[in-house]
Amino acid sequence: MKTKAYVIHLERAEQRRPQAVDLAARLPMPAELLPAVDGREISAEAIRAVSASALHEPAYPFPLRPTETACFLSHRKAWQAILDDGCDAGLIAEDDVAEDSPQFTAVIEAVVATIASDEFIRLPLRERGEGGVVARRHAGTTLLEPWMPGLGMQMQVVGREAARRLLDATCQFDRPVDSLVQMQWLHGVRVLSARPIVIREVDFLLGGSVIQTKQMGIVAKLTREVQRPLHRFAIRSANEQWRRKAA
Secondary structure (H helix, E strand, O other): OOEEEEEEEOOOOHHHHHHHHHHHHHOOOOEEEEEOOOOOOOOHHHHHHHEOOOOOOOOOOOOOOHHHHHHHHHHHHHHHHHHHOOOOEEEEEEOOEEEOOOOHHHHHHHHHHHOOOOEEEEOOOOOOOOOEEEEEEEOOEEEEEEOOOOOOOOEEEEEHHHHHHHHHHOOOEOOOHHHHHOOHHHHOOEEEEEEOOOEEEOHHHOOOOOOOOOOOOHHHHHHHHHHHHHHHHHHHHHHHHHHHHHO
């Protein structure tokens, strides 16, 4: 089985490069730094070519920021690399992730050993909010099938067919990449989540997040707090319907 790792790294974020290089060296397969699409450099024309409002139901309730568009394009670049490099599966990591468990290598190896071509297996930062049923166990690693996949794209292993399906489903998009991955009925990829937790986020040690956010007023903040759980409930309901039909 051919596997390769892609550590997405924003080249102008020079303070992150040593961390990205260290992470690539710790992964149990060949790895490369994959230059991220820069949200500061992406043109309005390029954004219009790939993004569209209210493209899918349920509609995403927030405007998509240029940095979120760039992040999505960076992950599409990694999915394409899996296909171009002839991999059976690829590990994709963002450059602000660090090993956080003696089981780090063992969990990755267990995920790679059991992944099906149409699966997307998350290595999340935390267990909270991702309950589900056990899909399988292997070498001390448990793979859950969440009722609702968690947000975040810090690290995942993506099968070749899953990468192809995700690319086919995202020639245009209307929401951040992690939100779209949750929509399993849209792309037809099986999303699993690995346990135990073996990574942590270290962006606070590297100058903070590179996805910039604008300051919001109190009304806007309250509106988001109301809309988030409503949108999450709609996504979970649609996923449950998709699973029942697929069963």
